[in-house]
Structures are given as C-alpha cells and as structure tokens.
Amino acid sequence: MPIDPTIVGTRTPEFQTTAERGRLRSFAQATGQPDPAYTDLDAARLAGYRDLLIPATFLFCLEMDNPDRHRFLADLGVDMRAILHGGQRFHYHAQAYAGDTLTFWTEVTDVYDKKGGALDVIVRDTHVSRDGTPIATLTSTIVVRDPKAAA
Amino acid sequence: MNTAYLTAGDTFSLDCPTITRTTLALYAGASGDHNPVHIDIDACHAVGIEDVFAHGMLSMAYLGRLLTATFPQDRLCSFEVRFTAITPVNTTPTCTGTVAKVEDGLAHLDLSVALPDGTVTLSGTAVVTTH
Numbered sequence: 263m264p265i266d267p268t269i270v271g272t273r274t275p276e277f278q279t280t281a282e283r284g285r286l287r288s289f290a291q292a293t294g295q296p297d298p299a300y301t302d303l304d305a306a307r308l309a310g311y312r313d314l315l316i317p318a319t320f321l322f323c324l325e326m327d328n329p330d331r332h333r334f335l336a337d338l339g340v341d342m343r344a345i346l347h348g349g350q351r352f353h354y355h356a357q358a359y360a361g362d363t364l365t366f367w368t369e370v371t372d373v374y375d376k377k378g379g380a381l382d383v384i385v386r387d388t389h390v391s392r393d394g395t396p397i398a399t400l401t402s403t404i405v406v407r408d409p410k411a412a413a
Numbered sequence: 414m415n416t417a418y419l420t421a422g423d424t425f426s427l428d429c430p431t432i433t434r435t436t437l438a439l440y441a442g443a444s445g446d447h448n449p450v451h452i453d454i455d456a457c458h459a460v461g462i463e464d465v466f467a468h469g470m471l472s473m474a475y476l477g478r479l480l481t482a483t484f485p486q487d488r489l490c491s492f493e494v495r496f497t498a499i500t501p502v503n504t505t506p507t508c509t510g511t512v513a514k515v516e517d518g519l520a521h522l523d524l525s526v527a528l529p530d531g532t533v534t535l536s537g538t539a540v541v542t543t544h
Contacts, residue, residue, distance in 0.1 A: 288443035318486060326446055352491060354490060
C-alpha cells in the first residue's frame with residue numbers, strides 16, 4: 263500500500279501536554295530506573311534540579327498523547343499492527359521537568375518505499391517547546407509493512 | 414565518571430532487567446504506547462505474529478539510563494538509534510556505549526543493545542558535552 267507522497271510537509275496542529283510526576287514514577291518503574299532524581303522530588307532538588315527530570319526518551323511518550331498522531335495514521339489507512347519503528351532521534355536544546363507545559367507539533371519530512379514497495383517509510387519531525395523556548399526536536403522513522411509478511 | 418578525561422575507546426555498559434510480559438504491560442501503560450503487538454498475544458496471532466515483542470523505545474529507554482547513569486542528563490546534545498532486530502519477550506539485553514572520539518568539548522559515543530545470543534537490536538550514537 264503506497265503512502266501518498268503529497269503528505270510531505272503536512273503538519274499537525276500544536277498540542278500541549280504536561281508530564282505528571284506520577285506518570286514519570288510509573289515510567290521509572292517500567293524502565294527499572296534506580297536513580298531517585300527521576301522519582302523523588304527531594305532527591306531531584308538535592309541534585310540541583312527544580313523538579314523530577316523528564317527522562318531522555320520520555321518526550322516521545324508525550325508526543326504519543328497527541329490525538330492527531332493516531333488520526334494521522336488512521337487517515338492513511340495504516341493498521342497499528344503493521345507498524346515498525348525503524349529509528350528514533352532526539353536533539354536536545356534544554357532540559358524539561360515534571361509539571362512543565364510543553365507544546366508539540368509534528369511535520370512529515372519524508373516518505374519513501376523500500377524493498378520494491380513491500381515497506382513504506384514515513385519520517386516525521388516533532389518540535390517541542392516550553393513558553394517558546396526550544397526543548398527538543400524528535401525525528402521518528404516509521405516503517406509500514408504488509409502484516410501477512412511478519413515473521 | 415569524570416567526563417573531562419574521556420578518551421576514545423572508553424566503554425560503559427548496563428545490564429537490563431529481564432523483559433517479561435509484566436514489563437511490557439507496565440511500559441505500555443507508562444509510555445502511552447498501547448500498540449497491541451506488545452501486550453496482546455491474540456492480536457499478534459490475528460496478523461500472523463507468533464508472540465508479543467518488546468517496544469523498541471523500551472530498549473532505547475534502557476540506553477537512556479546508561480547515558481544518564483554516566484553523564485548528567487543536561488549534557489546530552491543528541492541521542493539516536495536504529496532498531497535493527499525485534500526484542501522478543503523474556504530476554505535480558507545488555508546496553509553498551511563506547512567513546513568514538515572527543516573533540517571540541519563533545520564526546521561522540523557509539524551505542525548498542527544486544528541480546529544474550531549476540532543479536533544487536535538497537536544501534537545508535539549520542540553526543541554529550543564533556544563539561
């Protein structure tokens with residue numbers, strides 16, 4: 263199923279979200295994080311941080327809260343079970359903390375096929391900011407395959 | 414680690430916990446990635462996949478733990494991976510980082526996550542400031 267190349271350049275509306283301390287503690291538990299700066303406010307402050315640190319990959323999780331993200335894939339007719347995450351990049355500009363209100367927007371930057379059309383690749387950049395200050399840029403490469411071809 | 418004295422070839426590693434079905438359920442909940450291929454074996458069977466497999470971003474989170482156990486997180490400039498193989502459930506990966514070069518106050522790291530049988534599941538790089 264070829265992906266329409268004219269989606270390159272399309273953008274989601276801006277979306278705002280906040281990382282709650284409780285969710286960051288759940289993430290620390292799920293990832294086996296032993297460093298208390300990610301779970302204990304006193305420990306974070308003792309280490310010189312104003313609140314719990316948002317972990318290095320957690321901005322990707324916040325991005326997934328964007329309702330337009332799922333709508334985007336559904337509109338393309340993509341089955342969630344047919345998606346593979348091909349690659350992920352983070353460029354960091356400033357540290358973000360629990361409680362920060364972060365603004366996200368995503369743009370499709372590239373679409374191409376691989377293996378004679380058996381795989382479609384979609385590349386998207388997500389820009390994250392806090393009160394207009396850049397926090398990070400995330401680049402996601404998503405591979406859409408024929409689910410029947412899965413091992 | 415005294416990062417002012419990093420040199421090419423320095424290595425550091427992290428032994429991940431065994432990734433159980435419980436791990437995947439907890440990660441799905443905390444991350445917000447509810448893709449059924451990671452948590453629902455029936456949904457996997459419906460599309461011809463034998464069993465659930467781990468979220469790639471769970472392994473990237475372990476690599477993130479390796480980085481921030483070695484460097485303060487606010488020194489991280491960039492962090493990227495390619496997902497090169499699926500991580501099956503009930504395996505115990507190892508994360509490894511190696512300093513490739515140190516130049517102009519930046520350390521360039523090569524990163525990988527491997528399964529006990531040697532399969533590399535993630536391959537990537539990171540750049541951190543040395544001070």
